[in-house]
Amino acid sequence: MRTSTRVWLAAATAVAGLGLVVVGLAVGLPWRLTDFVLGRVIRVIMALAGAGILIAAALPGGPRRTAVRATTGLLGVTVLVYPTTLSLSAAEIGGPVISVLAAAGHVIPLVSIQLLPVLAGQQVTGRSRRGWLTMIIGVAVLGTIATALALNDASGSSVLAVGGTVLWLGSFLLAPFATWSSVRGTSGDVRRRAIVAALSSVVPVVIIAWCMTLGAAAQAQGLSTDASVTALMVGFSLGTTVTAALALAATGSEGSWLLRTPVIVRLLAVLLVAATTLLATGVALAATEAGLGSQPALVIGIALTVVVGLASASLHGWAARAVDPGAEVVEELRALGDIADGEQRHSVQQVLRRLVTDPGLTLLVRADDGVWVDSSGMAVDPPASGVRLAGPPEAARAVAVGSQPEAAGRLRRLGDCSRLLDAAVLEATVQRAHARAADAARTERIRLSQDLHDGLQGRLLGIALNLQLSGHDVDDPAARLLVEQTVESLRDAVDDVRSLAGGRLPSTLVAGGLRRALTDLVRPLAAAVDLRVPDRRFAPEIEATSYFVVSEAVSNAIKHGQARQVRVLVQEDGSDRLLIMVSDDGAGGADPRLGSGLRGLAERVAASGGLLVVRDAAPTGTVVEASLPCGS
Numbered sequence: 282m283r284t285s286t287r288v289w290l291a292a293a294t295a296v297a298g299l300g301l302v303v304v305g306l307a308v309g310l311p312w313r314l315t316d317f318v319l320g321r322v323i324r325v326i327m328a329l330a331g332a333g334i335l336i337a338a339a340l341p342g343g344p345r346r347t348a349v350r351a352t353t354g355l356l357g358v359t360v361l362v363y364p365t366t367l368s369l370s371a372a373e374i375g376g377p378v379i380s381v382l383a384a385a386g387h388v389i390p391l392v393s394i395q396l397l398p399v400l401a402g403q404q405v406t407g408r409s410r411r412g413w414l415t416m417i418i419g420v421a422v423l424g425t426i427a428t429a430l431a432l433n434d435a436s437g438s439s440v441l442a443v444g445g446t447v448l449w450l451g452s453f454l455l456a457p458f459a460t461w462s463s464v465r466g467t468s469g470d471v472r473r474r475a476i477v478a479a480l481s482s483v484v485p486v487v488i489i490a491w492c493m494t495l496g497a498a499a500q501a502q503g504l505s506t507d508a509s510v511t512a513l514m515v516g517f518s519l520g521t522t523v524t525a526a527l528a529l530a531a532t533g534s535e536g537s538w539l540l541r542t543p544v545i546v547r548l549l550a551v552l553l554v555a556a557t558t559l560l561a562t563g564v565a566l567a568a569t570e571a572g573l574g575s576q577p578a579l580v581i582g583i584a585l586t587v588v589v590g591l592a593s594a595s596l597h598g599w600a601a602r603a604v605d606p607g608a609e610v611v612e613e614l615r616a617l618g619d620i621a622d623g624e625q626r627h628s629v630q631q632v633l634r635r636l637v638t639d640p641g642l643t644l645l646v647r648a649d650d651g652v653w654v655d656s657s658g659m660a661v662d663p664p665a666s667g668v669r670l671a672g673p674p675e676a677a678r679a680v681a682v683g684s685q686p687e688a689a690g691r692l693r694r695l696g697d698c699s700r701l702l703d704a705a706v707l708e709a710t711v712q713r714a715h716a717r718a719a720d721a722a723r724t725e726r727i728r729l730s731q732d733l734h735d736g737l738q739g740r741l742l743g744i745a746l747n748l749q750l751s752g753h754d755v756d757d758p759a760a761r762l763l764v765e766q767t768v769e770s771l772r773d774a775v776d777d778v779r780s781l782a783g784g785r786l787p788s789t790l791v792a793g794g795l796r797r798a799l800t801d802l803v804r805p806l807a808a809a810v811d812l813r814v815p816d817r818r819f820a821p822e823i824e825a826t827s828y829f830v831v832s833e834a835v836s837n838a839i840k841h842g843q844a845r846q847v848r849v850l851v852q853e854d855g856s857d858r859l860l861i862m863v864s865d866d867g868a869g870g871a872d873p874r875l876g877s878g879l880r881g882l883a884e885r886v887a888a889s890g891g892l893l894v895v896r897d898a899a900p901t902g903t904v905v906e907a908s909l910p911c912g913s
Contacts, residue, residue: 286341293339293354297332300361304328307368314371317506323514324364330518331361334525348400349532353525356393360521363387385425387517391449391485392421394524395456398482401528402460405474406467413459417452424448453489456482470638470691473540474531480548481527487555488520610636610701623712625705626656633681637691641684646706647677648713658712668692671699671706678706718888725881787828795824799831799849809844810835814851819859819911826889826909827851827861833882834863834905843867844902859911866902879905 308321335357338350363386369375370383395417403410427444460479467475491512530539539545613632614620620628630644645664647653653661664680668689672678679702681692790798796814803810818824831849838844844867854860879895886893891909898904 286339289339290336290341293335293357296358297335297361300335300358300365301328301332304361304365304368307365307372310368310372310374312368312371313373317510319367319371319507319510319514323511324368327364327514327518328361330522331357331359331363333357334360334522337525337529347404347532349397349404349528352393352397352400353529356390356397356521356525359386359389359393360518363390385429388421388425390517390521392418394485394521395421395452395482397524397528398456398478399459401478401481401531402463402475404532405471405478406463408463410459410463413455417455417459420448420452420455424452450489453486457486470636473545477527477539477545478531480545480552481524481531483552484524484527485520487552488516491516491555610695610698614701623658623708625708626654626658629702629705630656633692636695637683637688639683639685639688639691642688643682643684644705645680645682646702646709647672647679648706648709650710650713650717652713654709654713658709670695671697671702678702715888718884721881721884722888725885790824790828791821794818795827795851798824798828799851802828802832803835803849809846811846811848813849815853822889823859823909823911826885826891827859827907829885830861830882830893830905830907831863833879837879837905838863838865838867838903853911854908857911859909861905861907861909863905864898864902866898869897869901869903 304325308324312318335354338353338357362382366379366383366386369379396414399410399413399417402408424444424446427448428446457479460475460482464472464475464479527539530537539548610629610632613636614628617628617632626644626646630642633644634640634642644656645653645661645667646655653663655661664682667680667682669677670679670681670692678699683689683692787798787801789801794817796816799812799814803812819827831851835847835849838847844865847863847865850860850862850864852860879893883893886907886909889909891907894906896904896906
């Protein structure tokens, strides 16, 4: 605790203690007023409320050197003094000065509980409310002057009395407008605090309504003035204490239990129920006074309770959603609109940073393969710390790691966000699957490159060299020309093999399309392969994947299946998908889980957004089917 805080707390405690001693002495004086009698217990309760408010303003964890703390301290002092001046005036001690202080003892506290919520909301949101503060003070001053003139029998005292009452009662509606309007546009912890400040502005309204209703009920039932005044002072003590507590909580430390979501929502529910009941009761009393009778008044009261109750329930539901941080995440994400593919984690991370006011916060998500990734998709080490946002404690799926110590508490208040983070987790899983598919394709390409370089390329070059050397010994010109053409074809084939070995596609596929490339591919096996391919171009990646599917399937059919006939069918199915089917009459029994070639091919097809199926044909042979998206 800071030295200055200790000093303020010691001073406040001393003043509160001294004030309670003075009140104890004052309440022991005889009560000589005949208009009403205010019991000693009620006056002690008022003094305890003032002492509590004064000490709360000086407690550590509250707002430091702010208008909220100063106004709360002033409120505590004036509430503490009020029962003393009432007691002295009732005992006819102190003369006119004490009488005036007793008559006006409620003015400063009632103005303070209107200013406190506005000052708290201003401090929390950083939005100036100077105009509202000036208006509240101005209306209160005018109301006080009008009431004072009416009490002194000035000219037009009846008009002044009505005007003063209207101004006083109307002034209590200014603070709710000022505070609730400042809630709009806030988020995170700021929103929660702004709502608490706004709730503190509703408390005086409810208390005033309660006091007026009790007064009307006492008059209607013929109760004594003492009961009405006692009810007014109970409401006065309760209203000032609750308003001060909420204003201090809104601007104080994060540990206050008044900032917890369930407490805020329940407090709002209590205020709404109280306001609904008081309004219905007041209207029913007014109807009775107007001569409508008890039964019509009861019907009016019940109807009004239903109507206002429905509106209150709607307001309560809104506040519950507004205060709940999880609901805030939903609203913030909804405000972003349609989130582009691959941006889910980044968007959630930005929303969390804004809600907990931590620009360095990092969102980590665990994909289905158990690898943790950040918002950019980079694999990271499993988080050793952070706040779990999704998944059970033993198998967290998303963790937020804050860069500021206070961010952890704000993140924990979000609760379980599994439903909100499902899209981010799925995005990470899909990205990891694509990465595995790309790795598999790259590994398979390296393997094929090595096989082609070490095997087929060397054999083709050897055959071409032997033919070229043998051609020199051929006398027949036609035969020599055939040998030269064959050598040239072999050299072209070697170039294609080198392209494949280097990870590049055959030039015929790039320049001529899928039909031309597949025709060239199966030309040496024209007698054994029935090829049917549409004569149109598709997307480059689809043509490349289709080429490798046919190449691998035909190669497996001839090499492993000992097939005599192979049928290749490539066609569009009318739903923007390209269907590839390679069937043979070989031995069958192909299993993509056993062969690295088919397994890599399945990964490549999946990376292109398609599906590969390998099955046995009837009665013998193998069928390789692939479905790829090809657009319109």
